[in-house]
Amino acid sequence: MTEQIAFQAEVAKVLDIVIHSLYSNNEIFLRELISNASDACDKLRYARLVHPELAAQGEEMKIELIPNKQARTLTVRDNGIGMNRDDLINHLGTIARSGSAEFVKSLSGDKQKDMALIGQFGVGFYASFMVADKVVVQTRKAGDASGWRWESEGAGTFSIAEDKKVSPGTSIELHLKKEALDYLDPLRLRYLVRQYSDHVSWPIVLKDGKQEETLNSASALWTRHKADITEAQYRDFYQSVSHAFDAPWMTLHYKAEGVIDYTALLFIPEKPPFNLFQPDRQTALQLYVNRVFISDDLPDLMPHFLRFVTGVIDTNDLPLNVSREMLQKTPVMSKIKAGLVHRILSELKKRADQPDDYQTFWESFGIVLKEGLYEPNDQKEDIANLCRFRSTVGEGWVSFADYVGRMKDGQETIYYLTGSDLETMRHNPQLEGFAARGIEVLLLNEPIDEFWTQTFTEYKGKKIVSVMHARQDLDKIPADPSKTTVTLTTEEEAALMGEVKQILKGEIGDVQMTDRLTKSPVALITPEGQMSMNLERLMRAHHQPTAFASTRILEINRHHPLMKKLAEMVQSKKDSAAIAETVWLLYDQSLVTEGEPLKDPARFSEALVRLMMQGL
Numbered sequence: 001m002t003e004q005i006a007f008q009a010e011v012a013k014v015l016d017i018v019i020h021s022l023y024s025n026n027e028i029f030l031r032e033l034i035s036n037a038s039d040a041c042d043k044l045r046y047a048r049l050v051h052p053e054l055a056a057q058g059e060e061m062k063i064e065l066i067p068n069k070q071a072r073t074l075t076v077r078d079n080g081i082g083m084n085r086d087d088l089i090n091h092l093g094t095i096a097r098s099g100s101a102e103f104v105k106s107l108s109g110d111k112q113k114d115m116a117l118i119g120q121f122g123v124g125f126y127a128s129f130m131v132a133d134k135v136v137v138q139t140r141k142a143g144d145a146s147g148w149r150w151e152s153e154g155a156g157t158f159s160i161a162e163d164k165k166v167s168p169g170t171s172i173e174l175h176l177k178k179e180a181l182d183y184l185d186p187l188r189l190r191y192l193v194r195q196y197s198d199h200v201s202w203p204i205v206l207k208d209g210k211q212e213e214t215l216n217s218a219s220a221l222w223t224r225h226k227a228d229i230t231e232a233q234y235r236d237f238y239q240s241v242s243h244a245f246d247a248p249w250m251t252l253h254y255k256a257e258g259v260i261d262y263t264a265l266l267f268i269p270e271k272p273p274f275n276l277f278q279p280d281r282q283t284a285l286q287l288y289v290n291r292v293f294i295s296d297d298l299p300d301l302m303p304h305f306l307r308f309v310t311g312v313i314d315t316n317d318l319p320l321n322v323s324r325e326m327l328q329k330t331p332v333m334s335k336i337k338a339g340l341v342h343r344i345l346s347e348l349k350k351r352a353d354q355p356d357d358y359q360t361f362w363e364s365f366g367i368v369l370k371e372g373l374y375e376p377n378d379q380k381e382d383i384a385n386l387c388r389f390r391s392t393v394g395e396g397w398v399s400f401a402d403y404v405g406r407m408k409d410g411q412e413t414i415y416y417l418t419g420s421d422l423e424t425m426r427h428n429p430q431l432e433g434f435a436a437r438g439i440e441v442l443l444l445n446e447p448i449d450e451f452w453t454q455t456f457t458e459y460k461g462k463k464i465v466s467v468m469h470a471r472q473d474l475d476k477i478p479a480d481p482s483k484t485t486v487t488l489t490t491e492e493e494a495a496l497m498g499e500v501k502q503i504l505k506g507e508i509g510d511v512q513m514t515d516r517l518t519k520s521p522v523a524l525i526t527p528e529g530q531m532s533m534n535l536e537r538l539m540r541a542h543h544q545p546t547a548f549a550s551t552r553i554l555e556i557n558r559h560h561p562l563m564k565k566l567a568e569m570v571q572s573k574k575d576s577a578a579i580a581e582t583v584w585l586l587y588d589q590s591l592v593t594e595g596e597p598l599k600d601p602a603r604f605s606e607a608l609v610r611l612m613m614q615g616l
């Protein structure tokens, strides 16, 4: 006896649109059917655990694709759980998914627009009608004595009849529309399976005449238990998802359960990939929904400062047919992102306790992670704790915590010097006053350091300040007194500053006295809040116009015998030519020390030669 049953009103509406629209992206029907078949196999596997009487007899579970050119049908068959009469009526006659009733209400009536919406929302089984004008489902539920035949042309009703000959599992026979006959082509099927369903954990077998071919690699490694996965399997998988040849430095495999359920299998490579700094590089992450590949173009899934993380995220909290727009809008993605960031940072924290091991990571990806101190995010402190720097103490890597632990009594500030060459930086005159007081200085020699130091200005209540702008601490902490030989008087200082300003008019913005220098008579700095000279040089090197070059300030060491001598000469107002030559020479030499080009190198070398002649 064959029953004729009407589709639920919402389904009828959806089907009406699906049948009558030419949807360019209709290939999605295949992954929907494969996904259902895979679910059916999963369900049977589980049912067998609970009901041993369903134990496997004979055939392994699998999904078959059977194109038939004569009949113009494509059949998707599985030997999974199957459906009984109620299942058929409830699952293939209604839309049960939550929110779908509202979704259907929101359809506009314009078929083309609505089709695009449906394509994004994902209509599961009903996508069959995008490519077929008739669908025949033959199914028998595991353990049942008899099966069922369901048939529909999608218009209003479906028929259902008992059929004792149907074998266990489900077969979905699509009578392809004229425009969809390319789905009979084995090449096309092979391509689609590789593209969308490669990681389905059951074999997907193409039956083409007598030939059988398994199309997917069935390696949804992330769905297996950690204990069942070997290191070599993780490595192979890492190499295939990351297109890499090394071994992962970190493998992070976990299942998150809570607001959003997802499984993550993430890797941090050992060596930086070649395109790490290409501006259009996205994170190398793949998103799966229920083991079906969705996208690997997911700029919002991982913050930029973690763009070296690769791997797979699999969630059931998104519809299979989730669209780009939806991926951008849905809170599911931002929740997953927050979870991933939290997890990765805390794993890194654990590894950071083993300095030798962590150094491998830091030297590969430290410059990327430091971008996190600069990009807006809520994890600044965690990121700061993971950062390592060179410093004036030793040759190794130093953390903020190491630095703070070594701060001098009375020192309240974390000091740094930026530059590009570590060796040159170690000899920078600006460090002299700090060395004299035993104060450590971080040596920041990457371009990114110029940027994060502008926005990340405090660590655990301690200000982070450039040595160029150090003030209070240096007054509070006494320098080794044996090194201070002379000091300029107030009158000498005033006279000398006036004279130097006069001579170097147009070259520098200001002159000031400092206690920060010990060996050097003078040094150049830029004012707080303006670009450092190092940053100006970086910009010039990248052909960025520096229209607003920073003001230069010439600092004078008030304890230097040469400056004392010069001040005395200025006060006694004699030999102004010698004074001018000396001031120019000092200024040029401060430019040289800073790594700045000289405006007039000839003047500098002539003056130097004259001086040498006098000395000899």
Ligand code: ADP
Binding pocket: 032, 036, 037, 040, 078, 080, 081, 082, 083, 091, 092, 097, 123, 124, 125, 126, 170
């Ligand atoms: P979804 O997979 O999101 O539930 P579908 O429209 O794809 O939505 O499928 C509807 C329901 O039909 C499934 O949840 C399942 O209960 C049933 N179903 C579909 N295909 C199969 C199949 N091959 N074997 C068993 N049940 C199936």
Ligand code: MG
Binding pocket: 032, 035, 036, 124, 125
């Ligand atoms: Mg489905």
